[in-house]
Amino acid sequence: MFLVADGVVLVVALDRVITILLNGLQQGAIYVLVAIGLSIILGTLKFVNFAHGALYLIGTYAGLLVTLQIQPTGGRLADWGYATLGLGWGFLAALVIVPVVVFVVGLLMERFVARPFYDRPDTDQILLTFGLAIVVQEVFKILFGGQSYNFARPAWASGPVHLPVVGAFPEWRLYVIGITAVVVVLVYALIEYTDFGLVVRAGTRDAEMVQLLGIKLSRPYLMVFGVGAALAGVAGVVGGPLYAVNPNIGTEVLVPSFLVVVIGGVGSITGAVLGGILIGETLAILVAVAPQWSQVGIYLLAAIVLLARPQGLLGTEEVAP
Amino acid sequence: MSDEPTETADAAEDGGAVVERTRRRFPSWSRAVESEWFVVGATTVAVALFPWLFARAPVVSDLLNGYQDLASLILIWGIFAMGFNLLLGYTGLLSFGHAAFWGGAAYAAGLFSTQVSSSPLLIVAAGTVFAALLAWVLGFVALRRGGIYFAILTLAFGQMMYYMALSPLSGITNGENGYTDVEVGQLFGSFHLRYPVPGLDWLLGTWQYVFVGAITVLCVALAYRVLNSPYGMVFRAIRENEQRAEFVGLNVWRYKLMAFIISGSLAGVAGSLFTIHGSYVPLESLYWTTSGEVVIMAVLGGVGSLFGPILGAGLYLYVENITSGIRELTVPLTDVVLLDGFGAYWHLILGLVFVAVIVLFPRGIWGLFRDVAAGIRRLGGGRR
Amino acid sequence: MRETVDDDTESFTDARAELQIHRNSDPVNLRLRLRYDYAGTRQTDSGADTSDFDPADRTTVSTEADFVVNDRVVFIGGIGLTHADDTNGSDCVRYSFREVFNTTMSAQALAPVVTDEYGDDLSFYQLYADYNWGQSQQESMNTYFTEAGWSQIDSVATPLGTSDFSSFLSQVPRDEADVLFLNHYGLDGANSLSQAIDRGLNEDVEIVMPLYNRPMAQAASGAIDGVFGTAAWDSQIDNEPSNQFTQAFQDEYDRIPSGVAQLAYAQTLQYAAAVERAGTFYPPEVIRQLEDYEYDNIGMGPETMRACDHQAHRAVPVVRGLPEDEQEQGQFFEIVELTPRDEIGYGCDEGPAAECDLGPYE
Structure with missing residues (x-):
């Protein structure tokens, strides 16, 4: 395969290209899961959730504690004498339990945090959820300590798998891509083909009209928030084993996820998928050709998209003025 | 101050419009309080007394446990928060990328000090000019979008600057180590900033504090003047109702850009002073948490008032530097321990207070003070 | 001295820890401050006791050189970033000493x-x-x-x-x-x-x-x-002083000390001893006492704090990670070799030391 850089034709091996694309896909997958939640909450409820990263954080720690038994070495829990924590039920249990837990957290958040602020300006919503994100992060830091925990990949998916052409690839990362794909399809079906989804989509277009027609939106809104939160929970469980787990991972995933939302277009699930893949691939390709620019690149990409197409690549309309 | 809070009281706060103040009980005093000379004079006195009260006065300083260097730092962050608030509090634009101006100016000031001149005044001028230009460019782009997009765009640009300084530009910025080659010369060629002020060191401490304090007063005066000019009126009009301002025939976008540039410039003044203060530019000065910190300071103190954010900056830094060192929280005057390892909770406590302020007192602690003061005055029969 | 030395994993994500021994205005109060920096996240947090510490700046100082000179405190440190050669090479300063080895x-x-x-x-x-x-x-x-x-x-x-x-x-x-x-x-x-x-x-x-x-x-x-x-030091190093230290630390804090904890204690003791020998806290005198001093570091054998570049010449523990089922709380490595100081290092006119110019005492 040929790549042209600075007028020089480079011959690049096919396996390298596929490996890079696969890396990008996997890096984007976590952002996609987080971004879909952010995006449907923003699109439907017009609520800006800077605490969405905190839901990811809760998901990861919950996943860690359901999957494994850990020995806390710092933080208050260790001081209080908890030598081991966690259920140790394995990863599949976590994949079922954690989204439910975070779903409930999401419901509580909608009811007690978001709902009182629906009529307040955007800026107040941002400030409130930003404050909440700090509080959650600090609570985890105090309880579990600031250090990193190892979230071991499940035994059946650790180590490499040998793919044709590409060669050895981390098996877990294939699962990440696979689980993300399944979850995305489920959410897409939920929004596109169910009555709930119909109300949600109608609410996104024109909430006032829907209410005039006598449909109560408070319950669908609650559900949207819950589903969005549960997705962040899934992302936390699936993404947890990729990196060492510490209280900062929530904010670290939030900022790129916001970029994904604005690139893809608010309220659009396919947009979030496209945006996530774009960001992941940009990272992976830049790392291969100009590593120093990889982080700068994703922000630049977001800025360019936002200026050229303010509503995002697949967004239909602007949500905020 | 106002003896009768009205619907417009909020708009007329501090830097507020004198127009509202016709039904005054004591017009001479009230007008005096609102006058520029009074504001600048009172600020000067407060800035002059602050380090003494904070670090050296009997009883008070022992209670506060403050120290000279923190006093300078509070003023520096105070300028930053005040500048940030010109944007959030007066035009309603929430920027999550002000670290770009603070940190950008800090780097510009640092580089200027080694490459061109080590005169403190020129260093501040250089950093400020850089921040103003940067604000003009970024504002030009970011202000095309409002609301949440503005917040995310400014955040994105800020992070872009951070990663630029971290990697591609590390040859200039010294990357993750931060810029260490800062050279700070003498003020007007004769005052060494680290030396005490002869005869007045009990009050002011070092020349550095005098320098920072003088610039703080200048910035307050400038901000006051801007807010009370027709420009300031337009800013508030935009915050109240952007559409209406547009219909009246104002070019809202241009006013927003101007507010953004003024705000960025003040952040630049503060960032340059920060470089002089520490003789060092940490890479973190560009990180988005710095933007987050200034947001917290401004909101805690009270957006929409001139002095609220400065109060917020003081409170934040105080908790961060002094309260965080308290090992045990005890019941006053006893040895009963309420909370062990109290210092570790400082960030959580700030977060909780921040959330409480947004929910309960959107006008911040300064606004709360004013409401309480107004309430007391009313109880005391202010309208007799 | 207060019980401030603690390996405090609480706020320790990683990257670098710096130890700073600070002379307060009150000479009796020696304060030791551990400063942790999360490299992965670019945040700072002061880990241990900072109550009476007058932090001249709240920033992360990675190349501590300017910081140390400006504030006229003696700095003995650390690990992580200060493991870089430049610290006691081209960036060396009179007021900074390094106990830990370099790259x-x-x-x-x-x-x-x-x-x-x-x-x-x-x-x-x-x-x-x-x-x-x-x-x-x-x-x-x-x-x-x-x-x-x-x-x-x-x-x-x-x-x-x-x-x-x-x-x-x-x-x-x-x-x-x-x-x-x-x-x-x-x-x-x-x-x-x-x-x-x-x-x-x-x-x-x-x-x-x-x-x-x-x-x-x-x-x-x-x-x-x-x-x-x-690794800087490890509790697995099996000799009398090392075991004694591990035991004393465990009695106090209920956990096995990390390499950072050993560094913190050892360096505080070094500084205190130098002050005693000098009979004053006056930094130039303390520095003269530290220079070219021969001592036994906790469990590491004889060491010299070299005068020409303020780099300790010392043994280096080579370790190997243990398999997961053999890892325990605070025990992650086996010591493969404690490479003695004679087999490593370089002369004052070689390597990083050749670029070092310490500057004046005052």
Whole structure:
């Protein structure tokens, strides 16, 4: 395969290209899961959730504690004498339990945090959820300590798998891509083909009209928030084993996820998928050709998209003025 | 101050419009309080007394446990928060990328000090000019979008600057180590900033504090003047109702850009002073948490008032530097321990207070003070 | 002195810890401050006691040189970033001492052990964190392993702020390279090592982490199994002073001390002893007492704090990660060798020391 850089034709091996694309896909997958939640909450409820990263954080720690038994070495829990924590039920249990837990957290958040602020300006919503994100992060830091925990990949998916052409690839990362794909399809079906989804989509277009027609939106809104939160929970469980787990991972995933939302277009699930893949691939390709620019690149990409197409690549309309 | 809070009281706060103040009980005093000379004079006195009260006065300083260097730092962050608030509090634009101006100016000031001149005044001028230009460019782009997009765009640009300084530009910025080659010369060629002020060191401490304090007063005066000019009126009009301002025939976008540039410039003044203060530019000065910190300071103190954010900056830094060192929280005057390892909770406590302020007192602690003061005055029969 | 020395993993994600011994206005109160910096996240947090500490700045000072000179405090430190050669080479200052070894010494200690284990004439590939320490470490590894007869295929910089190293790791030529050096530290190291194992790189190449610390080992867990590296100190070092220290620390804090804790205690004692010898806290006098002083560091044997570059010349523990089922609270490594100081180091006119100009005492 040929790549042209600075007028020089480079011959690049096919396996390298596929490996890079696969890396990008996997890096984007976590952002996609987080971004879909952010995006449907923003699109439907017009609520800006800077605490969405905190839901990811809760998901990861919950996943860690359901999957494994850990020995806390710092933080208050260790001081209080908890030598081991966690259920140790394995990863599949976590994949079922954690989204439910975070779903409930999401419901509580909608009811007690978001709902009182629906009529307040955007800026107040941002400030409130930003404050909440700090509080959650600090609570985890105090309880579990600031250090990193190892979230071991499940035994059946650790180590490499040998793919044709590409060669050895981390098996877990294939699962990440696979689980993300399944979850995305489920959410897409939920929004596109169910009555709930119909109300949600109608609410996104024109909430006032829907209410005039006598449909109560408070319950669908609650559900949207819950589903969005549960997705962040899934992302936390699936993404947890990729990196060492510490209280900062929530904010670290939030900022790129916001970029994904604005690139893809608010309220659009396919947009979030496209945006996530774009960001992941940009990272992976830049790392291969100009590593120093990889982080700068994703922000630049977001800025360019936002200026050229303010509503995002697949967004239909602007949500905020 | 106002003896009768009205619907417009909020708009007329501090830097507020004198127009509202016709039904005054004591017009001479009230007008005096609102006058520029009074504001600048009172600020000067407060800035002059602050380090003494904070670090050296009997009883008070022992209670506060403050120290000279923190006093300078509070003023520096105070300028930053005040500048940030010109944007959030007066035009309603929430920027999550002000670290770009603070940190950008800090780097510009640092580089200027080694490459061109080590005169403190020129260093501040250089950093400020850089921040103003940067604000003009970024504002030009970011202000095309409002609301949440503005917040995310400014955040994105800020992070872009951070990663630029971290990697591609590390040859200039010294990357993750931060810029260490800062050279700070003498003020007007004769005052060494680290030396005490002869005869007045009990009050002011070092020349550095005098320098920072003088610039703080200048910035307050400038901000006051801007807010009370027709420009300031337009800013508030935009915050109240952007559409209406547009219909009246104002070019809202241009006013927003101007507010953004003024705000960025003040952040630049503060960032340059920060470089002089520490003789060092940490890479973190560009990180988005710095933007987050200034947001917290401004909101805690009270957006929409001139002095609220400065109060917020003081409170934040105080908790961060002094309260965080308290090992045990005890019941006053006893040895009963309420909370062990109290210092570790400082960030959580700030977060909780921040959330409480947004929910309960959107006008911040300064606004709360004013409401309480107004309430007391009313109880005391202010309208007799 | 108060009970402020603590390995305080609480706020310790990784990367670098700096120890600072500060002379307060009240000379009786010696305060020791541990400053932790989360390299992965770019945040600072003061870990241990800071109540009476007058932090001249609240910023992260990584090249501590300017900071130390400005504030006229004696600084004895640390690990992590200050493991870089420049700290006591071109960036050295009169007011700063370094107890821990540097990247040159790590590489010198590793080369014989690693080449002995894996064989001669091998080729290695390096990834390094793109900042002062990482650059210094990869340079040292290249120098001393080339000297030992190995050859470098390539050395690739990974920008800071990277937590997903998969793209870099996928470029490692696994058919060609025999050994992979991961010059990452702390959280970055934990991530890059785990991801390398996950990618199955250990099936084709041997991995070496030149510098370990405990939080990193903890976060990487089973991934460190069999991986060689160096560590500041480890409780596994089995001799009288080392065991005594471990016991005393455990009695007080209920946990096994980390290398950082040992450094903190040892250096506080060194400073206190120097003050006693000098009979004053006046820094220039204390500095003269520290220079060229011979002492026994807790469990590390005899050491010299060299006058020419303020670098301690000392033994370097070469360690190897334990498999996950043998890891316990606070025990992650086996000591392969405590390389004595005579086998490593360099003269005052060689290596980093040649570039060092300490500056005046006052």
